[in-house]
Amino acid sequence: MESEDQLKQAVAKAAVAHVPDDAVIGVGTGSTVNFFIDELSRIKGRIAGAVASSVASAKRLTERGIALVELNSAGDLPLYVDGADEITRHLYLLKGGGGALTGEKIVAAASRRFLCLGHEAKLVDVLGAFPLPVEVLPMARSYVARELVRLGGRPQLRQGFVSDYGNVILDVHGLSIVDPVELEGRINQIAGVVTNGLFARRPADLVLLAGADGVRTLTPARGAD
Secondary structure, three states: OOOOHHHHHHHHHHHHHHOOOOOOEEEEHHHHHHHHHHHHHHOOOHOOOEEEEHHHHHHHHHHHHOOOHHHHHOEEEEEEEEEEEEEOOOEEEEEEOOOOOOHHHHHHHHHEEEEEEEEEEHHHEEEEOOEEEEEEHHHHHHHHHHHHHHHOOEEEEOOOOOOOOOOOOEEEEOEEOOOHHHHHHHHEEEEEEOEEEEEEOOOOOEEEEEEOOEEEEEEEEEEEO
8 A cells, every 4th residue: 555655756746747848837835746846856957947836835946956936927827736635526626724825826826727636535525624724814813703603614723823925824614615616705805815725716627636546637527537
């Protein structure tokens, strides 16, 4: 039986095949993406650079000798590669367990194609068993928490955490997210919310899932291969 790290490495290797030559690509954040960055460093001579979604990823990319490019200079990106905490068969995602959701959402939005990497255990029928992260301006923390309670959630302040942008995160427990597109927009309309960890209005275009039988591909149109 393969270890979790071996599965992450397998899906990271599979992802490299989707990286276009001579391009600047977007790179997400997290343990699976760290394996992808390591694999990307093996082919760094055939890419132009990477836009990082977080300070942590920027550091790892630099350490691996991959050129960093600012998003403002890069324009539209052909590909964004990231992981997720939960994935549905419609390729809606719940993300932000690592706290980099704002940068991730921006780089994903600026990319023509979003490739998500994950373990088959991340595939769920309904999002919400994993607490939904909501990044909030510090002065709005209590107000936003009250509004999230009205939506049926139980928000908890992520203790000892400050985002790359100086904000706090409320992790919302107890949600069963049957309409992620609607809820994503509704939460983002709360004054003081920077963004939330639902990636439904801009879902993944392709998911690579690692499991005991290897890496399989998930698309919203055809399901699993």
